[in-house]
Amino acid sequence: MKMLPLLPDSPVKVVRDAARAVKRTANLMIQRVTAETFNILLGLPGMVVTEYALERQGEQEVLHLFCHHEHEVAICPRCGQVSDAVHEQEERAIRHLDIWGKATYVHFPSRRFDCEHCKKPFTESLSWVESKRRESTGYELHVYNQCKHTDQAAVAEQEGLHPETVKGIFLRWAKRAEKQRQYTLVHCLGVDEISLRKGHQQFALVLSDLERHCVIAVLPERSQKAFEAWLAGLSEAERQSIRLVAMDMWGPYRGVVRSKLSHAEIVADRFHVTKQLNDALGKIRRRLQASDPTSYERLKGIRWILVRRRAELKSEEEAKLQAALDAFPELRTAYLLKERFVAIADKIQDRAQAERFLRAWVYEAQASGLVQLVKFTQTLQHWWEEFLNYFNEGFTSGVVEGLNNAIRGTIRRAYGYHVFEHFRLHVLVEHGNLSTPIPLI
Ligand SMILES: [Zn+2]
Structure with a gap:
């Protein structure tokens, strides 16, 4: 395989822009362009470029490079013997990486050899393209x-x-x-x-x-x-x-x-637990919204405002939230409980302390009489130890949430x-x- 002419060792940083490239020319080992140049630039081992053609396809130019093989022999994949008896050859074209922004095709004869040892023909394998591939x-x-x-x-x-x-x-x-x-x-x-x-x-x-x-x-x-x-x-x-x-x-x-x-x-x-709490809050909001047309209008567009972190709301969103909470006492109760819950999950890192806060929280949520919240407290009690374990482990739910969001991104463009x-x-x-x-x- 032909090697690219290497740069002399130099302590200079990698070239990332044209301005720096100009300063670097003094350090370069500059070579004369010869027929060999194409082989080096193409970088496909064993291939020698002999001709080229440029083909116009609409707005684009396509580059065709015609090659022959550097070596006249190939190794039999069965026995490992070298053979120089070409049995037959057919023209093959392979799409390769663009050269100077042009879609590039490499044309060459695909050779079949006869193995004297095995008495069978074989197709030579190439290191840069797998058999039967077009790329x-x-x-x-x-x-x-x-x-x-x-x-x-x-x-x-x-x-x-x-x-x-x-x-x-x-x-x-x-x-x-x-x-x-x-x-x-x-x-x-x-x-x-x-x-x-x-x-x-x-x-x-x-x-x-x-x-x-x-x-x-x-x-x-x-x-x-x-x-x-x-x-x-x-x-x-x-x-x-x-x-x-x-x-x-x-x-x-x-x-x-x-x-x-x-x-x-x-x-x-915590990511999954708060998601359930947000779902409960969402159900309360939908029930209120469905009660009459005025409520529907008042709560329009509030869905994500209720879920997002309050500190990150824009001022007009905060105003909208405030108005909704003033108009619907049940929503206010549920929302403030949700915010308290998030604060516990966010700020407390000690299991015993978390347990004390959560007990008080459950008591209040049950006292609210809001069916959806009561249901949530029942689920939470069912998972009490497991949720408290969350406070044991110094791991943040950011990991679970981050992966979940990233996968959703994949799904969206799937x-x-x-x-x-x-x-x-x-x-x-x-x-x-x-x-x-x-x-x-
Ligand atoms: Zn053989």
């Missing part, structure tokens, strides 16, 4: 990396590829990345449900590593069975290493942890991921802390 490995990885942050339709548009091609590339490399994932023991497991489509009762169960802040598995259904089956698939050492499980307040998950991971501490994490497997791989690639997949050679 080079470098280009496929470029497409795969773009799919991490942009929806596939936009990537297809940008690269001038068919959407199915983009999807195929993404799925193939994502599966490899998952397969090549390094095995690590999980100490704090997060169990979280994510709604896949609004209005559809379709959920996925997301399991995450709360220490490493990454998703480790996405299961197609939120059920006790699915969670149990996943745990059963772990090794004994993997199960033993889990010392804490954070979850929303859903009984069956707790049952599974108690029976299958009896050594682990269960935490009803245009066309009607197949669960695509969604699963997207979540893993974007939030699973996977390394760049290694090509198969």
